[in-house]
Amino acid sequence: MFRCGRHSCKDYKEYKDILAHTLENYSLRSFTTFKIGGKARYFNVCESIEALCESLGWCTREGVPWFVLGNGSNILVSDKGFPGLVVKLGKMFKQIKFHEDTVEVGAGVLLPVLSRYFLEHQWGGFEFMCDIPGTIGGAVRMNAGTKEGEIKDQFVLALMLTPNGEIISIDKGGMEFCYRKSSPEHKKNIVLGAQFSFSHFSERHAIREKIKQIVVARRQKQPANRRNCGSVFKSPSGSQSAGWYIDKAGLKGARVGDAMVAFEHANWIVNVGNAKAEDVKGLIEKIQHEVFKQYRLKLEREVIYAPDDLW
Ligand SMILES: Cc1cc2nc3c(=O)[nH]c(=O)nc-3n(C[C@H](O)[C@H](O)[C@H](O)COP(=O)(O)OP(=O)(O)OC[C@H]3O[C@@H](n4cnc5c(N)ncnc54)[C@H](O)[C@@H]3O)c2cc1C
CATH class of the missing domain: 3.30.465.10 (Uridine Diphospho-n-acetylenolpyruvylglucosamine Reductase; domain 3)
Known part of the structure; x- marks a missing residue:
């Protein structure tokens, strides 16, 4: 499908195409499952490896930070957005x-x-x-x-x-x-x-039967509110899950702004209205603090913060 080799970014001195296809100050909210986040300074859907190369070459030359966004299902984008280029992969991929x-x-x-x-x-x-x-x-x-x-x-x-x-x-x-x-x-x-x-x-x-069983089991324990990022914390080593500790710490339903610990599954945070990234971060800190206070356990975050974890 793709071949190894060099697609030198230096070949694209003019960066004409990338500039023509790049959107500016583009909201990332709808590209994340949380439906949270500010704007990307630049946003580009790349339809070829050449376009990706050109984008990265332009970023390198101009000193612009960048990251690639998938389906946005494990990412929390800052309310301030991303001060660089966000790339999404187009149909060719x-x-x-x-x-x-x-x-x-x-x-x-x-x-x-x-x-x-x-x-x-x-x-x-x-x-x-x-x-x-x-x-x-x-x-x-x-x-x-x-x-x-x-x-x-x-x-x-x-x-x-x-x-x-x-x-x-x-x-x-x-x-x-x-x-x-x-x-x-x-x-x-x-x-x-x-x-x-x-x-x-x-x-x-x-x-088909196995898929059905998986989906039914997941629907039973996952929140009906789909504005979330799946599990917020990684499973700690040991026999109990992150959700078990959060539940036992009495945090189901705990809120910061419109970010809430789901009642159905304590390791999930749902956006119940117009939650900000700062609300989610505040709730994550609150959970980590409480669980540590009660169980001396440091829960490790699974959800990625953009841009903090990326740059
Ligand atoms: C309802 C729900 C259920 C979920 N269930 C599960 C589950 O059962 N198991 C599980 O593991 N996860 C689960 N997740 C989390 C999530 O779906 C996974 O982590 C998924 O792999 C993230 O993929 P994404 O394309 O959405 O990545 P994004 O969230 O867009 O990005 C995640 C990271 O991957 C990087 N990335 C994305 N695309 C590329 C690329 N092409 N090249 C390099 N880096 C890239 C991004 O830069 C970012 O750092 C769930 C999430 C939700 C919302």
């Missing part, structure tokens, strides 16, 4: 190609969409993806997953664009996947696509 025992997936493909293709091709073992609302790019970065499986399980390699305009291939070892993260060494690279290997053949009805 939404391709899926099945081979005999591998599949190549563009970084812009959503996991629930991909899981329908696995059903169609009768590839079992990927059912865990069916209800995670992220893109392959974000999922590789986060090693997204559930108790049923994780991105790393059948991962073969990812093709990435470096800030120097080089396309590199990183295998599973190089990704250093662990619980909800991958190697920080690749933090500044853009995932263009990933390859996964065949696990096992499954009958369609069996895959």
Whole structure:
């Protein structure tokens, strides 16, 4: 789908195309599942690797910070927005190609969409993806997953664009996947696509049944309010979940502004109205403070703060 090689950013001296397609002061709110966040100074949907290269080259030359936004399902964008360029991957990055025992997936493909293709091709073992609302790019970065499986399980390699305009291939070892993260060494690279290997053949009805069970179970314990970012904290080591500690600390329903700890699942924060990023951050600090006070446990955040965690 994509080939390794050098797409030197220096080849794009004029940066004419990028400037023509870049929007200014563009609200990011609707691009996040929280429906929270200020404006990006610059915003660009890139439809090709060349356009991505050109964008990064322009940022390097002008000293403009940038980051790539997936489906915005694990990110809290500051109320002040992002003082640089936010890049989203366009249609070209939404391709899926099945081979005999591998599949190549563009970084812009959503996991629930991909899981329908696995059903169609009768590839079992990927059912865990069916209800995670992220893109392959974000999922590789986060090693997204559930108790049923994780991105790393059948991962073969990812093709990435470096800030120097080089396309590199990183295998599973190089990704250093662990619980909800991958190697920080690749933090500044853009995932263009990933390859996964065949696990096992499954009958369609069996895959469909498994997906149904997963979705039903998740709907029962997840909040009905979809303006959230999934689990806010990573599972601590030990037998109890982050939600258990938050619940026992008496924080279900706790609020800061319009950010509220969900009653259905204490590890989820929902935007019940017009929550600000500062409200969510305040609530996260309150939870960490209370849980530490009562259990001497430091809950580690899973949701990413933009720009704080990115630059
Ligand atoms: C209702 C709900 C349920 C969820 N359930 C789960 C779950 O069961 N398991 C789970 O693991 N997560 C879950 N999540 C969290 C989230 O869906 C995952 O973390 C997902 O992988 C994030 O992908 P994204 O495309 O939305 O990334 P974003 O939130 O847009 O970005 C997350 C990070 O990835 C980076 N990124 C995005 N695209 C790329 C790219 N192409 N190249 C390099 N970096 C990139 C961003 O810069 C950012 O640092 C849930 C979220 C919600 C809202």
